[in-house]
Amino acid sequence: MRRTTRTPLTAIARVLRAASTEAEQRLWYHVRARRLGGFKFRRQLAIGRYVADFACIDQRVVVELDGGQHAEREQVDLERTRFLNERGFRVLRFWNDQVLRDTELVLAVILEALRETGPSP
Numbered sequence: 001m002r003r004t005t006r007t008p009l010t011a012i013a014r015v016l017r018a019a020s021t022e023a024e025q026r027l028w029y030h031v032r033a034r035r036l037g038g039f040k041f042r043r044q045l046a047i048g049r050y051v052a053d054f055a056c057i058d059q060r061v062v063v064e065l066d067g068g069q070h071a072e073r074e075q076v077d078l079e080r081t082r083f084l085n086e087r088g089f090r091v092l093r094f095w096n097d098q099v100l101r102d103t104e105l106v107l108a109v110i111l112e113a114l115r116e117t118g119p120s121p
Contacts (some may be wrong), residue, residue: 009046009114047062060088064093
């Protein structure tokens with residue numbers, strides 16, 4: 001039997017992937033397998049001390065989906081964004097209901113950010 005050592009964040013990311021919200025599931029459907037402009041995304045990716053909802057490593061873009069609990073955690077989200085920005089990531093934030101209501105607009109904004117960051121794959 002092969003043993004693997006997982007960091008606590010990796011274990012948390014695995015749990016988060018298994019418990020995805022409806023908005024996360026919808027966005028993942030549209031960005032997985034290079035479906036959005038040929039860009040590769042990973043979900044629930046540990047970056048430093050945080051777990052990013054979605055990340056395109058090649059373009060250094062992180063997409064965060066926020067539910068109602070984030071309205072009370074504004075300072076924490078600002079610190080998280082600052083941390084990711086300092087490591088060269090551009091952070092895009094969307095409310096869950098925005099993803100569910102206007103998926104095409106959210107995808108267009110993400111695609112524009114990916115194209116601004118560098119050449120298409």
